[in-house]
Amino acid sequence: SQKIEQNSEALNIQEGKTATLTCNYTNYSPAYLQWYRQDPGRGPVFLLLIRENEKEKRKERLKVTFDTTLKQSLFHITASQPADSATYLCALERRGGYNKLIFGAGTRLAVHP
Amino acid sequence: EAGVAQSPRYKIIEKRQSVAFWCNPISGHATLYWYQQILGQGPKLLIQFQNNGVVDDSQLPKDRFSAERLKGVDSTLKIQPAKLEDSAVYLCASSSGTGYPDSPLHFGNGTRLTVT
Numbered sequence: 001s002q003k004i005e006q007n008s009e010a011l012n013i014q015e016g017k018t019a020t021l022t023c024n025y026t027n028y029s030p031a032y033l034q035w036y037r038q039d040p041g042r043g044p045v046f047l048l049l050i051r052e053n054e055k056e057k058r059k060e061r062l063k064v065t066f067d068t069t070l071k072q073s074l075f076h077i078t079a080s081q082p083a084d085s086a087t088y089l090c091a092l093e094r095r096g097g098y099n100k101l102i103f104g105a106g107t108r109l110a111v112h113p
Numbered sequence: 114e115a116g117v118a119q120s121p122r123y124k125i126i127e128k129r130q131s132v133a134f135w136c137n138p139i140s141g142h143a144t145l146y147w148y149q150q151i152l153g154q155g156p157k158l159l160i161q162f163q164n165n166g167v168v169d170d171s172q173l174p175k176d177r178f179s180a181e182r183l184k185g186v187d188s189t190l191k192i193q194p195a196k197l198e199d200s201a202v203y204l205c206a207s208s209s210g211t212g213y214p215d216s217p218l219h220f221g222n223g224t225r226l227t228v229t
Contacts, residue, residue, distance in 0.1 A: 004155075032215045043117070043204050043220030044156065051215065089155055093215065100169055101218060103148075103155035 002028045004104040006090060012110045013080055021075040021107045023090035030092035033066055033073050038087045038106065047088075048075075080111045115139065117221035119205050125227045131193035134224045138186070138207030144168075145182055146218065147190050148204040156204055162188065195228045202226070 005024045013019050023033070032051045036044035050057045050066045050073070057064045063076040077084050087108045091101040118137040126132050138145050143164050148156035159178065160170040164185040173180070177196070182188040192199055202225050206218040 006155075034215075034217060036218075041222070043206070043222050044218075045220070046217035049215060049217060091155075091218075100158065100161055102158070105153070105155045 002026070002094075002102065004028075004090065004092060004102060006088075006104040007107045008105065010108040010110055012112065015081060015111055015113050017080055019077040019080045019084070019109055019111070021088050021090075021109065023073040023075070023104055025071050025092055028071065028092060028094075029068075030094065032093050033064075034091045034093075034101065035062075035064055035073075035075050036089040036091060036103075038089060044089055044103075077109075080109075082111045082113055085109055085111050117205055117207055117219050119203075119221035119224055121224055122222070123225050123227075125229065126195055128197055128228050129194040131191065132195055132226060133189050133191045134203050134205075134226075136188045136190070136205030136221060138188070138205070139219055142207035142209055142219070143185070144208045145188050146206040146208075147180055147188070148206065148220075150202045150204055150223070152201070159190070192226075195226075197228050200226060200228045 003026045034049045035047045038044040048064045050064045061078045065074045087106040089103050089106040091103045120135050145162045147159045149159050150156045159173045160180045161168040162182040165182045180190045202223040204223045206220045208216045208218050
């Protein structure tokens with residue numbers, strides 16, 4: 001069956017460092033992948049989208065890569081700040097799935113001053 | 114633009130009672146989703162509407178859950194009767210949908226349901 005895996009353990013990093021979060025998937029051939037941020041008590045907020053024919057996407061301090069051979073996406077936050085502390089979710093669209101997104105469990109990021 | 118509105122924000126009920134959640138999507142968004150998010154897990158899709166038609170309800174427990182989207186705008190999700198395992202946050206999301214298959218989802222802040 002289709003599976004999406006994100007690091008279940010929280011990622012703790014120092015302010016100013018680069019945070020790297022991983023999203024792996026199996027039994028899946030998504031047309032695109034999206035990353036969302038979720039703060040406690042709030043709904044997820046869209047950050048970035050990357051399509052299967054794109055290797056990398058950037059937006060300000062954020063960078064996403066998509067390796068369809070490894071079936072993996074990496075999400076990077078450079079020059080991290082305490083305000084970046086949140087849970088980050090990856091979501092994959094099932095090919096031909098009418099924009100139906102399947103979410104991973106998310107990775108909690110804590111950036112310490 | 115105004116975001117996705119959901120109500121109520123919190124709800125506590127006893128098992129076997131019924132409950133309803135309401136969602137008003139972003140104006141003009143054709144696609145509406147209901148997700149269930151259990152603590153520590155990612156959102157799980159329950160049902161997806163395109164305008165007022167159901168696109169996918171394969172993971173909706175239809176013996177107790179029902180949803181409707183009247184006139185292709187607002188939507189309600191109902192649980193009757195509730196079970197303890199229904200305790201979760203129920204998230205509504207919308208996207209522009211038609212013509213934009215990869216458009217991002219805009220989420221409301223959810224309804225936190227506790228079943229005792």
